[in-house]
Structures are given as structure tokens and as C-alpha cells.
Amino acid sequence: MDLNIAVLAGDGIGPEVTQQAIKTLNAIGEVYNHNFTFKDAVVGAAAIDQTGDPLPEKTLKVCLETDAVLFGAIGDPKYDNDPSAKVRPEQGLLKLRKSLGLFTNIRPIKAYPTLIDKSPLKEDRINGTDLTIYRELTGGIYFGEKKLNEEGTVASDLCEYSDFEIERIAHLAFKAARARKKKLTLVDKANVLETSRLWRKVVTKIGESYPDITLDFLFVDNAAMQMILNPNQFDVILTENMFGDIISDEGSVIGGSIGLLASASVGEDHSMFEPIHGSFPQAKGKDIANPIASILSAAMLLEHFKLYEEAKAIHNAVEKALELKVVTTDLDPSSKYTTTKVGDFIADYIANSE
Amino acid sequence: MDLNIAVLAGDGIGPEVTQQAIKTLNAIGEVYNHNFTFKDAVVGAAAIDQTGDPLPEKTLKVCLETDAVLFGAIGDPKYDNDPSAKVRPEQGLLKLRKSLGLFTNIRPIKAYPTLIDKSPLKEDRINGTDLTIYRELTGGIYFGEKKLNEEGTVASDLCEYSDFEIERIAHLAFKAARARKKKLTLVDKANVLETSRLWRKVVTKIGESYPDITLDFLFVDNAAMQMILNPNQFDVILTENMFGDIISDEGSVIGGSIGLLASASVGEDHSMFEPIHGSFPQAKGKDIANPIASILSAAMLLEHFKLYEEAKAIHNAVEKALELKVVTTDLDPSSKYTTTKVGDFIADYIANSE
Ligand SMILES: [Mg+2]
Numbered sequence: 001m002d003l004n005i006a007v008l009a010g011d012g013i014g015p016e017v018t019q020q021a022i023k024t025l026n027a028i029g030e031v032y033n034h035n036f037t038f039k040d041a042v043v044g045a046a047a048i049d050q051t052g053d054p055l056p057e058k059t060l061k062v063c064l065e066t067d068a069v070l071f072g073a074i075g076d077p078k079y080d081n082d083p084s085a086k087v088r089p090e091q092g093l094l095k096l097r098k099s100l101g102l103f104t105n106i107r108p109i110k111a112y113p114t115l116i117d118k119s120p121l122k123e124d125r126i127n128g129t130d131l132t133i134y135r136e137l138t139g140g141i142y143f144g145e146k147k148l149n150e151e152g153t154v155a156s157d158l159c160e161y162s163d164f165e166i167e168r169i170a171h172l173a174f175k176a177a178r179a180r181k182k183k184l185t186l187v188d189k190a191n192v193l194e195t196s197r198l199w200r201k202v203v204t205k206i207g208e209s210y211p212d213i214t215l216d217f218l219f220v221d222n223a224a225m226q227m228i229l230n231p232n233q234f235d236v237i238l239t240e241n242m243f244g245d246i247i248s249d250e251g252s253v254i255g256g257s258i259g260l261l262a263s264a265s266v267g268e269d270h271s272m273f274e275p276i277h278g279s280f281p282q283a284k285g286k287d288i289a290n291p292i293a294s295i296l297s298a299a300m301l302l303e304h305f306k307l308y309e310e311a312k313a314i315h316n317a318v319e320k321a322l323e324l325k326v327v328t329t330d331l332d333p334s335s336k337y338t339t340t341k342v343g344d345f346i347a348d349y350i351a352n353s354e
Numbered sequence: 355m356d357l358n359i360a361v362l363a364g365d366g367i368g369p370e371v372t373q374q375a376i377k378t379l380n381a382i383g384e385v386y387n388h389n390f391t392f393k394d395a396v397v398g399a400a401a402i403d404q405t406g407d408p409l410p411e412k413t414l415k416v417c418l419e420t421d422a423v424l425f426g427a428i429g430d431p432k433y434d435n436d437p438s439a440k441v442r443p444e445q446g447l448l449k450l451r452k453s454l455g456l457f458t459n460i461r462p463i464k465a466y467p468t469l470i471d472k473s474p475l476k477e478d479r480i481n482g483t484d485l486t487i488y489r490e491l492t493g494g495i496y497f498g499e500k501k502l503n504e505e506g507t508v509a510s511d512l513c514e515y516s517d518f519e520i521e522r523i524a525h526l527a528f529k530a531a532r533a534r535k536k537k538l539t540l541v542d543k544a545n546v547l548e549t550s551r552l553w554r555k556v557v558t559k560i561g562e563s564y565p566d567i568t569l570d571f572l573f574v575d576n577a578a579m580q581m582i583l584n585p586n587q588f589d590v591i592l593t594e595n596m597f598g599d600i601i602s603d604e605g606s607v608i609g610g611s612i613g614l615l616a617s618a619s620v621g622e623d624h625s626m627f628e629p630i631h632g633s634f635p636q637a638k639g640k641d642i643a644n645p646i647a648s649i650l651s652a653a654m655l656l657e658h659f660k661l662y663e664e665a666k667a668i669h670n671a672v673e674k675a676l677e678l679k680v681v682t683t684d685l686d687p688s689s690k691y692t693t694t695k696v697g698d699f700i701a702d703y704i705a706n707s708e
Pocket residue numbers: 245246249575576
């Protein structure tokens with residue numbers, strides 16, 4: 001397969017971890033005979049420094065013309081800590097999602113046996129957890145009309161959803177469940193919210209076309225409990241934007257390390273893959289950042305293009321690295337492995353395990 | 355002190371656990387020379403059976419005329435599992451909160467050393483946790499305008515807040531922090547929501563009148579993570595209605611048993627105290643339900659009337675019961691103690707420990 005990939009490495013540790021993801025993809029390309037071409041473009045604080053714009057037109061054009069975007073991280077204290085800053089790195093990310101029509105955020109959460117001692121949950125709760133969250137990303141209360149009266153005493157936010165916004169992500173979630181454990185849980189608050197009742201109606205209707213998938217429903221407050229009590233019960237979770245924000249961040253800590261979590265944002269025509277961690281400016285250039293989340297985001301990219309065997313090869317290599325403790329110091333304080341060395345190990349393992 | 359207390363024991367296990375709370379309050383009255391008078395009234399499924407209304411006028415009148423309401427639990431499968439039921443027990447609770455103007459829900463969360471093995475969190479995370487959540491209860495998106503277009507394809511919910519709704523609960527929360535560890539955390543989503551920005555502005559302003567209280571802010575998605583990672587960091591959490599629903603339910607499972615959690619709902623003129631658990635119809639009349647949450651709700655009632663020493667006496671008795679394993683089978687499967695016996699122990703301990 002030929003894939004043109006835009007690389008938006010961004011700020012802080014973004015470039016150094018993304019480099020390991022590229023290294024990994026190159027190893028996959030070698031072994032499985034794919035032709036991956038990478039095209040760099042600037043974004044975030046780096047882009048503000050160069051052009052004054054966190055998402056320059058040229059970068060957007062690269063993203064629109066390539067098959068997928070591999071994203072690093074953005075954010076720099078120079079802008080984040082300056083309340084008078086008019087342009088912020090994060091605006092680049094929001095504009096990019098919008099411009100590419102990325103309406104679904106996918107967040108897999110997995111308990112790695114070697115990391116269970118780092119989880120805040122007891123072993124019997126987290127053991128075997130392997131779920132994925134499909135969060136609607138461009139609608140709901142975050143994007144609804146905002147009002148503040150002139151006196152500044154009454155404020156409001158509107159949460160709005162249309163059936164087509166629910167349908168398109170629901171199909172993606174049902175299909176994901178079909179390739180996994182065949183269970184889909186819709187998280188809503190249908191006992192109180194009109195938008196949730198619409199979600200339930202639309203998702204139930206679509207579910208009729210996926211008779212092999214078990215569909216169930218959970219109120220968001222109950223979901224917040226179940227994520228801690230028994231995360232094992234979940235396969236695919238489907239939910240609206242704000243509930244997804246809360247539940248996926250809650251879920252991100254149960255595995256024991258956010259340095260291992262990747263996410264994908266997908267739409268009809270475009271897709272973007274990134275680690276969930278931030279730009280961690282304090283570690284920039286020190287070759288100490290954990291590259292695994294970025295490497296796993298590359299695996300999600302491969303899955304998106306149905307290269308399942310290739311994605312599995314990355315997962316196997318990552319699990320081997322964890323097992324042999326070829327990890328950065330966030331996972332093992334006594335480790336001697338750098339960002340680069342972890343990337344080398346994973347790429348070599350892929351290249352040589354055939 | 356003379357206190358007239360309305361007793362709305364409700365459905366399922368409501369009556370039997372509430373009976374233990376009354377027993378406990380009577381012991382307190384004896385020891386500390388208070389005059390507690392109890393007035394029974396029907397609510398929930400029991401009220402529907404008798405009058406067709408889950409909150410009969412007569413019950414509301416009793417609540418309005420007494421100093422506080424001691425509430426049990428409501429809900430009965432007869433109504434809950436019948437989709438055609440027009441009158442539901444829960445409507446009684448919502449109407450009661452509204453009629454009494456109960457705009458603040460208070461939910462303490464505490465890790466009991468004897469129950470840490472039941473917590474889904476590891477001991478080092480949960481050890482020493484003692485926080486309380488102040489949740490706004492009558493505003494926000496649960497009560498805002500709901501719309502569905504004629505075709506049933508577009509739905510919306512409005513989240514609205516006025517400054518006075520925030521001010522009145524903020525004062526209660528700051529005062530609570532003053533009597534505790536002097537820290538208040540506002541949970542919001544001020545980077546996205548206009549209502550959250552209003553909350554932040556109003557609470558910051560009110561904070562100037564409480565210079566002894568440390569005020570900090572947390573986005574709700576981050577709060578959902580921190581509640582698991584390090585619940586110890588919290589003292590008083592203040593938040594709007596829906597965020598409070600999610601965060602307090604999440605928090606309710608970290609201690610290891612919801613059979614120990616009580617809540618208070620308070621307004622300007624009225625107040626209501628109840629266990630957070632439901633009516634548990636399967637256990638009705640079997641004398642096996644855990645009465646401690648109901649008993650602790652009686653302690654919250656005493657605290658509300660500034661009877662701190664008396665409330666402390668209940669807490670001490672509960673802790674002694676846990677320590678000596680004078681508990682129901684939900685906490686110790688081999689236990690021989692019934693609901694009544696646990697109540698007896700706690701009342702006796704109060705009566706005799708002076
Ligand atoms: Mg978030």
C-alpha cells in the first residue's frame with residue numbers, strides 16, 4: 001500500500017516521540033512491502049514562531065492532500081503562561097480537527113500486565129481490561145451557542161445534536177465492535193436530557209443493522225462508577241462529546257500510564273493519529289520522553305487503513321519492550337533506555353521477528 | 355434543642371433502615387438532652403398505593419412544617435418496570451426537592467480503614483480520603499429548556515446559570531471548608547463553557563470574603579482522573595449540577611461501599627437527609643439491609659443544626675461498629691448481625707459511652 005502521511009510533530013517532546021513512530025512505520029514498510037512517504041509541516045507554538053499562525057495555510061494544505069496525519073503534541077509555556085497571548089498553540093489543533101472534519105475521537109484503553117502495579121486500581125479490577133471509547137468530537141455543548149447577558153450575571157451553553165451527527169459515528173462504533181468483542185455501550189443521560197433521548201433512539205435504530213452486536217445503555221453517572229468498579233465489562237463505548245471527554249480521561253488513568261495511550265480522530269475523508277499526552281516542555285530535547293504512545297498511534301493509523309497484521313506487529317513489539325523493560329524512566333526509574341533506544345528496539349523487533 | 359423531624363421512610367428497605375436512624379437520634383436525644391419529635395408521612399410507591407400521588411399534599415405539608423426531613427428510599431419494581439406507568443415513585447423525590455427549595459446536595463466521601471480491602475482503589479491511593487462534594491441541585495442542563503423538532507431529528511438541552519444560584523451554594527461550600535481542611539476546589543470546564551466561566555468569576559469573587567480558604571480550580575475531565583489518582587488531595591469540591599452528578603457518583607465507589615454513604619440536600623429554609631442507596635426491593639422486610647448510611651444521614655442532620663459533638667458521637671459509634679465487625683452481610687458475608695442489631699449496637703454505644 002502507498003500511504004502519504006503528513007507529520008505534524010509540533011512542540012516540546014512532539015518531534016522526538018514522533019520520530020520513533022516514523023522509525024516504526026518504516027520498519028513495517030520494509031517488512032510488509034508498503035510505501036510510506038512522510039511530509040513534515042509545522043503546527044502549534046513552532047508554527048506561531050515561524051508564521052504567527054498555529055495552523056498555517058501551508059500546513060493545512062499538506063494535511064488535506066495526504067492520506068493521514070501523524071500528530072505529535074503542541075503547547076509551549078511561552079504562550080500558555082501568557083494571559084495576554086492572543087494566539088495560542090491549541091487553537092491550531094481545534095482548527096485542524098474542524099478543517100479535516102474529524103467528528104470521531106477513538107481512545108483505546110488497555111491494561112498491560114507488566115504495568116498493573118502502576119494502576120491506581122487493584123489488580124482484580126483492571127486485569128484484562130481492553131476497551132475503546134468512541135467520542136463524538138465536533139458537536140454538543142462544547143460547540144453550541146454560548147450566551148452571557150450584558151450585566152454578566154446570566155450565562156448559558158446550548159447542547160444540540162442532529163440525527164446525522166449521531167448516525168455517522170454510530171456506524172463507526174458498531175463496526176469497531178464487530179471487529180472486537182461485539183458489544184457496544186451507549187453512555188448517555190436519557191432519563192434527563194432530550195439530546196440523550198435522541199442519541200438512544202438513533203443508535204437503537206442503527207443497531208438493527210448490526211444484529212450481531214449486543215447494544216446496551218448506561219447513564220453517564222453510572223458509567224463513571226463502572227469505569228472504576230469493573231472496566232472489564234466494556235468493549236466499545238459510544239458517547240457524545242462532553243461525556244466522552246470526561247469518561248475517556250477517567251479511563252486514561254486506570255491503566256497506570258498515560259505514556260502508553262494513543263488516540264485517533266477520524267472523519268469521512270481524513271484522519272489524524274496522536275499520543276494523548278501533551279508536549280511536556282520540561283523534557284524537550286532530553287531524549288527521555290516515552291515514545292510508546294506515539295508508536296501506538298502509528299498502529300492505530302495502520303488499523304485505520306485495515307493493515308491489521310501490521311498494527312498487530314507493532315503491538316507485539318511494544319508488549320515485548322514492556323516485558324523486557326526496554327522502557328523510559330517514567331515506567332522504570334532505574335532504566336538506562338532513552339526515547340531513541342526504545343524506538344530502535346521496537347523497530348528492530350519488527351524488522352527481525354519475521 | 356427541640357427539633358421536629360418529618361420521617362419519609364418510603365419504599366423497600368427505606369422503613370427498616372430509617373428506623374435505625376431514628377433509634378440513633380433517640381439515643382443522642384437522651385444523652386445530650388435534646389427533644390426530637392418524629393412525624394411520619396408517606397412518599398414514593400407507598401404513597402401511590404395509598405393516594406395515587408408519589409408526594410401527597412399532606413406529606414408536603416408535614417415537610418414544610420417540620421425542621422428537617424429524614425428520608426429513606428423510594429422505588430418499587432411494580433412501577434419502575436412498567437413502561438406504561440404514568441406516575442413514578444421518583445417524581446415524588448424531584449417534586450419534594452423543588453418544593454422545599456433544596457438547591458445544594460452535600461455528599462461526604464470517606465475511606466474507612468476497616469473497609470479499604472473493599473475499595474477498587476489501591477490502599478495508598480484511598481488511605482485517609484475525607485472529602486465532601488457540594489453539588490448544585492436545581493439548575494443547569496437538567497432543568498434547562500429541552501427541545502425536539504417536529505421531525506424528531508434535532509434535539510437540544512440548555513444549560514443556564516444565574517449568579518445568585520452560584521452565590522448561595524458557594525457560601526455554603528466556603529463555610530463547610532472553613533469547618534474542615536480549609537480548601538475548596540471548583541470543578542468546571544471554564545476553558546470551553548460560558549456557564550463555567552460565570553461559575554469561576556462568581557466563586558472567585560465570593561472567595562475574597564473567605565481569605566482563610568484556599569480556592570483552586572479543576573476542569574471536570576481532570577477532576578474525573580484526580581478522583582481516582584489521588585482523592586486525598588480534595589477537601590470540599592464545589593460544582594454545578596451535572597458535573598456534581600458524575601463526580602459524586604464516581605466518588606461514591608472509591609470508598610468500597612455505598613452502604614455507608616449519606617447525603618444532605620439543603621436550601622434556605624429546609625433540609626433533607628438520606629442514604630445514597632436505593633430502595634433495594636429484594637431485601638425489603640428481611641432485616642438484612644445495611645442501616646449505616648441512614649444512620650450517617652442522621653449525623654448530617656445534626657451537623658446541619660450545628661450539633662457537632664452529637665454528630666461526632668454517631669461517627670464514633672459507626673466506626674466502632676465497623677471495627678468490631680458489627681455489620682450486615684454486605685460488609686461481612688459471615689456476619690450474624692441484622693439491620694436491627696447493627697442499629698441497636700450503635701444506639702447502645704452512644705447511650706453508654708458517656
Ligand atoms: Mg479532556
